[in-house]
Amino acid sequence: MLVRRTYQFLIVYCIGLASLLGLKYALSLSDYVIPSIPLILETAGQVFSDYLRAAFSTLSVTVLGQIISIILAFSVGIAGRKSSWLGSFIRATAYNIQAYPIVALAPIIFILLGDGFLSRLLIASIICYFPLLLSVLGVMAAPVQEIEHFYQATGRMSWQLEVKIRAFENLSKLTTVISGSATLAMAGTIVAEFIAANAGIGYSIRTALYQSDLAKIFVALFLIGIIISLYQGLLENIGQWIIQKKLG
Amino acid sequence: MQIISNNLSFQYPDSDTKVINSLSFSMHGPGFNAVFGPSGVGKTSLARIIAGSITDQEGDMYTKGITTILYSYNMERLPGWSSIGTLLQQVTPPGREALLEELIELFALQNVMDSPFTRISLGQQNRSNLLRYLVQDFDLLIMDESLANVDEKLRQTILLHIKERFPDRMFLSISHNLMEVATFCKEILVLGTREKSGKGCILQGLDLQQDAVLDKDRLDQSMLEVMNAC
Amino acid sequence: MNTTTTYSLLFFLFVSAFSSVAAWADQQELNYRLKWLFNIGASGDIYAQANGSFTAQGLKVRVREGSPEKNAINELELGRADFGVASADQVIQALDKGAHLVVLAQIFQINPMQWIYRDDQPKINKLADLRGRKVGITFGGNDETIMRTLLTQASIKEKEVKLSGVRFDFTPFFRRKVEIWPVYRNTQGVILKEKLAQEGEGVRFFNPADFGVHFVANSIITSEKMLKEQPQVVKKFLTALLQGWKAAMNPAEENKVLAAVKKMNKNTEDGIMKKQLAITRELVWPASGTIGAINEVAWKQTEAIMLRQGRIKQAVHVEKYLRQQYAQCELTDEPSGTGVLK
Numbered sequence: 001m002l003v004r005r006t007y008q009f010l011i012v013y014c015i016g017l018a019s020l021l022g023l024k025y026a027l028s029l030s031d032y033v034i035p036s037i038p039l040i041l042e043t044a045g046q047v048f049s050d051y052l053r054a055a056f057s058t059l060s061v062t063v064l065g066q067i068i069s070i071i072l073a074f075s076v077g078i079a080g081r082k083s084s085w086l087g088s089f090i091r092a093t094a095y096n097i098q099a100y101p102i103v104a105l106a107p108i109i110f111i112l113l114g115d116g117f118l119s120r121l122l123i124a125s126i127i128c129y130f131p132l133l134l135s136v137l138g139v140m141a142a143p144v145q146e147i148e149h150f151y152q153a154t155g156r157m158s159w160q161l162e163v164k165i166r167a168f169e170n171l172s173k174l175t176t177v178i179s180g181s182a183t184l185a186m187a188g189t190i191v192a193e194f195i196a197a198n199a200g201i202g203y204s205i206r207t208a209l210y211q212s213d214l215a216k217i218f219v220a221l222f223l224i225g226i227i228i229s230l231y232q233g234l235l236e237n238i239g240q241w242i243i244q245k246k247l248g
Numbered sequence: 249m250q251i252i253s254n255n256l257s258f259q260y261p262d263s264d265t266k267v268i269n270s271l272s273f274s275m276h277g278p279g280f281n282a283v284f285g286p287s288g289v290g291k292t293s294l295a296r297i298i299a300g301s302i303t304d305q306e307g308d309m310y311t312k313g314i315t316t317i318l319y320s321y322n323m324e325r326l327p328g329w330s331s332i333g334t335l336l337q338q339v340t341p342p343g344r345e346a347l348l349e350e351l352i353e354l355f356a357l358q359n360v361m362d363s364p365f366t367r368i369s370l371g372q373q374n375r376s377n378l379l380r381y382l383v384q385d386f387d388l389l390i391m392d393e394s395l396a397n398v399d400e401k402l403r404q405t406i407l408l409h410i411k412e413r414f415p416d417r418m419f420l421s422i423s424h425n426l427m428e429v430a431t432f433c434k435e436i437l438v439l440g441t442r443e444k445s446g447k448g449c450i451l452q453g454l455d456l457q458q459d460a461v462l463d464k465d466r467l468d469q470s471m472l473e474v475m476n477a478c
Numbered sequence: 479m480n481t482t483t484t485y486s487l488l489f490f491l492f493v494s495a496f497s498s499v500a501a502w503a504d505q506q507e508l509n510y511r512l513k514w515l516f517n518i519g520a521s522g523d524i525y526a527q528a529n530g531s532f533t534a535q536g537l538k539v540r541v542r543e544g545s546p547e548k549n550a551i552n553e554l555e556l557g558r559a560d561f562g563v564a565s566a567d568q569v570i571q572a573l574d575k576g577a578h579l580v581v582l583a584q585i586f587q588i589n590p591m592q593w594i595y596r597d598d599q600p601k602i603n604k605l606a607d608l609r610g611r612k613v614g615i616t617f618g619g620n621d622e623t624i625m626r627t628l629l630t631q632a633s634i635k636e637k638e639v640k641l642s643g644v645r646f647d648f649t650p651f652f653r654r655k656v657e658i659w660p661v662y663r664n665t666q667g668v669i670l671k672e673k674l675a676q677e678g679e680g681v682r683f684f685n686p687a688d689f690g691v692h693f694v695a696n697s698i699i700t701s702e703k704m705l706k707e708q709p710q711v712v713k714k715f716l717t718a719l720l721q722g723w724k725a726a727m728n729p730a731e732e733n734k735v736l737a738a739v740k741k742m743n744k745n746t747e748d749g750i751m752k753k754q755l756a757i758t759r760e761l762v763w764p765a766s767g768t769i770g771a772i773n774e775v776a777w778k779q780t781e782a783i784m785l786r787q788g789r790i791k792q793a794v795h796v797e798k799y800l801r802q803q804y805a806q807c808e809l810t811d812e813p814s815g816t817g818v819l820k
Contacts, residue, residue: 031575033555039575110647146325150377153299153318154384156339168329198617198643207618209546211789212568 002233043215065124077136127188175239249277277418285439333361516742526722528738566694605632692776
């Protein structure tokens with residue numbers, strides 16, 4: 001999974017780059033508009049280590065943001081799983097907040113928390129959180145009647161057991177959602193860094209954009225792609241391992 | 249022990265027709281009884297009404313001398329996170345460990361105790377499901393196709409043993425197996441087709457006991473009565 | 479109505495309709511990409527459109543907003559724009575990377591990129607006064623390049639000042655976490671000054687040009703190809719545009735200019751916009767300047783700064799790409815600036 005994701009990304013990246021270079025030579029565009037391969041390589045040589053550090057900084061916020069959103073999504077999802085007023089309220093709120101573009105919320109977050117680590121973390125968590133919450137709510141609100149019936153009939157059902165049954169029965173769905181949410185968390189962190197932060201690969205992209213330096217942006221995109229592929233691949237592998245271990 | 253139905257009707261909210269229409273009967277326990285009839289006549293709906301999981305029926309449905317009713321059905325599953333043995337032990341009330349061991353042996357499940365539920369056959373799954381109900385407290389156990397996919401010989405062994413081991417309890421078997429119903433049951437509620445619905449009648453089965461000899465003529469007669477009643 | 483009158487009327491209608499169609503067909507369609515959103519900093523561009531300067535030159539110009547992503551140089555190369563506005567550093571960087579551009583005119587004679595600070599803070603009389611101060615810069619932006627040049631010029635090491643990355647949110651400045659904050663003098667500068675005045679606080683502006691750093695801001699560019707193949711169109715466009723700018727900077731036209739800008743940008747208050755226009759006049763047409771004039775010395779200095787800071791790999795000799803002669807049109811009037819910046 002890890003290797004497959006990485007080479008899939010490399011194929012997509014190379015196709016994208018080749019298309020742009022095709023356009024560059026077809027329209028005789030300068031290196032300013034679309035940089036040539038030697039310029040990209042030269043730029044990569046100059047910025048690779050800095051950008052790699054920035055990408056890992058972004059990844060660390062992503063991982064932390066994702067962990068927070070998973071914990072939150074499960075807590076809220078479990079609390080709101082009953083088809084009660086609270087459950088429907090949480091669902092409606094989640095849908096509504098998800099509809100807000102984060103760039104609209106970001107200024108408020110930056111005013112409250114400044115443009116440091118916390119803002120990045122919060123925005124990453126927000127972007128990752130709502131899709132996760134809706135999936136967790138979906139899973140937790142759907143009874144697994146053929147398993148739960150016995151425990152209900154014999155008076156053995158507790159909320160912990162109910163959550164365990166529903167989570168276990170939807171393990172592959174949940175692991176897919178969690179690994180998929182890694183992309184969202186990464187995108188959220190990058191957006192936060194792009195809008196306002198002093199670190200991370202999103203910040204590097206913004207700086208490069210100010211300088212109209214597309215070569216740097218290509219290097220940044222390469223690193224983002226590789227890192228998210230590796231991270232997502234790792235999560236998928238963990239998910240597979242859990243499923244194999246538990247489901248056999 | 250008695251189950252009494254008086255002018256009972258039930259219709260699912262998304263359906264135009266009544267699945268049970270003005271059904272009246274009275275069934276006595278303890279013992280092994282059955283509800284028999286072709287598919288779609290409302291056997292499972294009736295079982296759920298008796299068990300109390302359906303409550304929006306019309307007419308009366310009540311019991312006498314029955315406090316705890318359990319309803320088991322053949323689609324039930326055990327959770328997959330532990331072995332069957334562990335799960336069965338976890339749901340066995342204190343003091344009933346010996347009963348559990350006895351039933352495991354009787355149900356021929358010794359070899360699958362370390363396996364997860366998904367790794368065993370359908371027959372083994374149904375047996376392990378029924379087994380965990382049998383170790384619970386109950387007055388009436390409704391067995392909705394609970395021994396589906398179990399071979400004839402083992403079914404017979406299990407049914408006879410249940411009758412002997414739980415003489416003071418009432419069982420209500422929901423089955424399509426005419427011979428099984430006629431052979432092992434004491435009272436058989438036969439639900440007819442829609443045209444005949446409401447006229448559910450109670451017939452007597454052979455109520456075969458452990459070590460007793462089966463009277464084939466009586467069985468044929470009983471089966472014929474049941475068929476004619478449908 | 480007799481027959482003669484009817485025929486005369488029909489003839490008149492036919493001639494009128496034909497001449498309108500002919501005039502429309504004669505108009506050349508051009509795309510003009512600005513550097514930023516519609517605001518007072520583009521008042522001349524907006525007014526050239528609004529007062530019919532382009533139409534008078536037989537041009538139909540679509541003036542479009544810009545942003546870091548909607549870069550005029552890219553648009554020129556991709557053939558989506560015929561003219562554009564780019565900052566000097568963008569132009570020099572593009573030339574360094576093989577772009578074929580020419581600079582036709584320089585809009586801002588004084589770079590609006592300046593720094594604001596409260597007047598209860600020590601006044602910056604000399605560059606050495608920056609030592610130990612908390613200075614905001616946009617990392618990667620022009621202000622970073624300018625500030626680093628100023629610091630180098632004053633032999634101030636980076637650790638001797640507290641450089642802080644800034645964003646669109648002014649909170650760190652309002653909370654005094656950052657003391658000296660980068661602003662566009664004619665837009666954000668006016669807004670911040672007003673806000674602080676409401677709190678009873680006065681401000682000063684720190685202009686790098688006062689300390690000998692002339693970093694050129696926005697200029698009008700086109701492709702070499704356009705200039706070579708359609709010099710007459712270039713001339714017409716530039717004439718119309720500079721006429722627009724000249725009219726926009728004329729205090730007598732103030733109400734019309736404000737109305738034209740307001741039409742495109744409804745978010746800025748009238749009072750603020752009026753003050754912004756007054757400052758813009760000082761930057762575009764100062765007492766000692768000529769509208770649209772290209773300050774070659776400043777361009778060379780800008781290139782030297784960028785070379786020194788490694789933003790370009792080799793000298794591009796930007797003076798070779800400056801086409802001063804195209805901006806020599808109707809520039810004989812008196813400047814509109816009244817010296818309010820001083």
